[in-house]
Amino acid sequence: MVLSLAVSLVWFSAAGVISQRDSFVFNGFEPANLSLNGASLVRSNGALQLTNSSLNLIGHSFYHRPLSFRSDTSFSTTFVFAIVPPVPGQGGHGLAFTIAPSPLLPGAQIGQWLGLLNSTTDGNSSNHVFAVEFDTVQGQNGDIDSNHVGIDINSLVSNASESAAYYSGDNQKQAIILDDAVPIQAWVGYRAREKRIDVTIAPFRVDKPHRPLISHTLDLSSVLLPSMYVGFSSATMKLGSAHYILGWSFSLNGEARPLDLSRLPSFPRPGAGSKRAETIMIVASLSGTFLLLAVAVILGAYLIRRAKLSETLEDWERDYPHRFSYKDLYLATKGFKDREVLGSGGFGRVYKGNLPGSGAEVAVKRVSHGSKQGVREFIAEVASLGRLRHRNLVQLQGWCKRNDDLLLVYDYMPNGSLDRLIFHEDDDDDEHEMQQQRTVLGWKERYRILQDIAAALLYLHEEWEQVVVHRDVKASNVLLDSEMNGRLGDFGLSRLYEHGSNPRTTHIVGTLGYLAPELTRTYKATTEADVYAYGALMLEVACGRRPVEPKAAVEEMLLVEWVQELYSEGKIADASDQRLNGWYMKEEMEMVLKLGLLCTHPQPQARPSMRHVWQALGGHALLPLEPRFMCEDLEFKNMSTDSSSILMQTPLESSSDSLRPEGGFDTVHSPLPLLDGKGLSA
Numbered sequence: 001m002v003l004s005l006a007v008s009l010v011w012f013s014a015a016g017v018i019s020q021r022d023s024f025v026f027n028g029f030e031p032a033n034l035s036l037n038g039a040s041l042v043r044s045n046g047a048l049q050l051t052n053s054s055l056n057l058i059g060h061s062f063y064h065r066p067l068s069f070r071s072d073t074s075f076s077t078t079f080v081f082a083i084v085p086p087v088p089g090q091g092g093h094g095l096a097f098t099i100a101p102s103p104l105l106p107g108a109q110i111g112q113w114l115g116l117l118n119s120t121t122d123g124n125s126s127n128h129v130f131a132v133e134f135d136t137v138q139g140q141n142g143d144i145d146s147n148h149v150g151i152d153i154n155s156l157v158s159n160a161s162e163s164a165a166y167y168s169g170d171n172q173k174q175a176i177i178l179d180d181a182v183p184i185q186a187w188v189g190y191r192a193r194e195k196r197i198d199v200t201i202a203p204f205r206v207d208k209p210h211r212p213l214i215s216h217t218l219d220l221s222s223v224l225l226p227s228m229y230v231g232f233s234s235a236t237m238k239l240g241s242a243h244y245i246l247g248w249s250f251s252l253n254g255e256a257r258p259l260d261l262s263r264l265p266s267f268p269r270p271g272a273g274s275k276r277a278e279t280i281m282i283v284a285s286l287s288g289t290f291l292l293l294a295v296a297v298i299l300g301a302y303l304i305r306r307a308k309l310s311e312t313l314e315d316w317e318r319d320y321p322h323r324f325s326y327k328d329l330y331l332a333t334k335g336f337k338d339r340e341v342l343g344s345g346g347f348g349r350v351y352k353g354n355l356p357g358s359g360a361e362v363a364v365k366r367v368s369h370g371s372k373q374g375v376r377e378f379i380a381e382v383a384s385l386g387r388l389r390h391r392n393l394v395q396l397q398g399w400c401k402r403n404d405d406l407l408l409v410y411d412y413m414p415n416g417s418l419d420r421l422i423f424h425e426d427d428d429d430d431e432h433e434m435q436q437q438r439t440v441l442g443w444k445e446r447y448r449i450l451q452d453i454a455a456a457l458l459y460l461h462e463e464w465e466q467v468v469v470h471r472d473v474k475a476s477n478v479l480l481d482s483e484m485n486g487r488l489g490d491f492g493l494s495r496l497y498e499h500g501s502n503p504r505t506t507h508i509v510g511t512l513g514y515l516a517p518e519l520t521r522t523y524k525a526t527t528e529a530d531v532y533a534y535g536a537l538m539l540e541v542a543c544g545r546r547p548v549e550p551k552a553a554v555e556e557m558l559l560v561e562w563v564q565e566l567y568s569e570g571k572i573a574d575a576s577d578q579r580l581n582g583w584y585m586k587e588e589m590e591m592v593l594k595l596g597l598l599c600t601h602p603q604p605q606a607r608p609s610m611r612h613v614w615q616a617l618g619g620h621a622l623l624p625l626e627p628r629f630m631c632e633d634l635e636f637k638n639m640s641t642d643s644s645s646i647l648m649q650t651p652l653e654s655s656s657d658s659l660r661p662e663g664g665f666d667t668v669h670s671p672l673p674l675l676d677g678k679g680l681s682a
């Protein structure tokens, strides 16, 4: 260490550059005194490319000689960078402005280590590495999200970090997407006297915001050695982006001189020409005769860019509360990136999002409706459903309409959906994770979740100002919040299809296996049909089997029928989930199975109300729990038809993805005559 220090001092005096006011400006890097290492290179137009979009790369670019720091040395720098993923939303891992003892950073690793450190050296104070990271992947270093700026000292665990954003003139926080293939300017300033570091970013050609994104108190005197290299580091791994620096100004003990933005080089982009900023840079190099054409191009590109994020509101849209702007949702979901998809349901994909400004986590459901019909009525309804409040409902925060897309914003539920917990449908790419999640959801939790959902349905059916029929109660619509409370999601969504449909065609909304038999006759959404679906859910939870098992033997294919069969043979206990290994209260299990049968009674009038179900689950059963009538039903059904022939019947017309062509199943029940409910609905 001492030796190398001595060497650099000698080198310093030979070059005659020891100065307290070292500063340099690169408006493009051709020519420039840089030490390049790894994948980095200077392109022929002067853009510094730290990495291309290939995988597993590291690129370093440092000012060619070390600068001398003292404990009272301040510094200031500004640079323009661009991160260009091959496919929008699939970029990684990021870049970092770096001050380090060596321009080579030996031993550094790819990916989340950004070519700065490795898993052994991370956190060691002998690293003497300071960095400001621009990170586009949420790594395991306690990263807050996949689009953030962080201050790092000797470790990739940031001392301070913020989602990428800037404060506009009116002090509004505006999100910035780092890997959006647009130039972004950054400013980093350290004042030794105040021991404070400020980091600011802004879109290209936006003046430096007055308020920094991060302002953090930090003493760098123990980190910065007398001789340090300043520059940039970047890495890719399983995800790759091209990382560019277009211009860079740096100054010790003084404000960095401004960049001449008009002289900065352009950078290659997939589908170039559709964005304003780059077009402006191209224009700078065009000569007179092309100017007119260029102006047209700018205007066109500007309009395209604006059209991409703008929205034209129809008058009525302003009348409904809870409207989100498309731009906010676009930024929240990082442009509806595949990476942010939480799942896809019958109505469309669901994205995870962080709202710009508050940073609140939300789930954004993108419903592709395909027709403008009925959307207005639906939004009127959504706006009113937004007022539903219950601890067992997934809160609907608002909506946004754009062309044919409808975006619904819900509270984010960190523990996923009930079907995943019961059937372990999680991603099978991680063996280890699978092993951990293989534990069976216990009976106590299952019972409590059933109680929660009963409470939610009771609220919708009886306790709100108007009757709300859910129409799609099923395990995948039961979500678990951070405290594992069951919450019912997606209420009212099915109404969209009803409003949108041609009155002469009829649609059944719902999911096979949860559909009440009378729906095939009446097509009418009723609370009784919700009770039927809830009954199927109860059986599913108690038996650990799906309502429809296409691969099972014919007599076991439909869960409701199978349990009915066992019940009529006096063997209802055999229906319970074998994986529970008997770890449940026999009385509770039996009650849930019997209640499930009552709720799935073929005759709607015979089903209990949600209030009765909720009371029974709470231990205040007012119901006779013996579904005596089942035998009659079963006899009748066996006479009329059997499941195998039903499979051949023509599918029902369906408008919901979740209703598959085998929807014909449900005709099983349709010809049933009315049976006496034996006083159950009293």
Ligand SMILES: *[C@@H]1O[C@H](CO)[C@@H](O)[C@H](O)[C@H]1NC(C)=O
Pocket: 015, 031, 032, 033
């Ligand atoms: C590169 O460094 C040398 C001396 O170290 C200096 O003479 C030259 O002007 C520098 N070139 C640029 C482009 O900064």
Ligand SMILES: *[C@@H]1O[C@H](CO)[C@@H](O)[C@H](O)[C@H]1NC(C)=O
Pocket: 038, 039, 040, 052, 053, 054, 057
């Ligand atoms: C990206 O850079 C690496 C390392 O410099 C190089 O091997 C590779 O060929 C480059 N890939 C492309 C597509 O240019």
Ligand SMILES: *[C@@H]1O[C@H](CO)[C@@H](O)[C@H](O)[C@H]1NC(C)=O
Pocket: 106, 107, 108, 118, 119, 120, 121
């Ligand atoms: C981490 O880097 C150090 C040098 O800085 C090197 O000696 C060590 O082998 C590296 N460890 C790993 C796991 O790459």
Ligand SMILES: *[C@@H]1O[C@H](CO)[C@@H](O)[C@H](O)[C@H]1NC(C)=O
Pocket: 124, 125, 126
């Ligand atoms: C930190 O790094 C130094 C030098 O590489 C090493 O001697 C020391 O053991 C490391 N400390 C820890 C806690 O790993």
Ligand SMILES: *[C@@H]1O[C@H](CO)[C@@H](O)[C@H](O)[C@H]1NC(C)=O
Pocket: 153, 155, 157, 158, 159, 218, 219
């Ligand atoms: C913040 O920086 C200090 C060095 O000044 C370091 O010792 C500490 O571990 C860092 N804190 C976090 C949370 O990374």
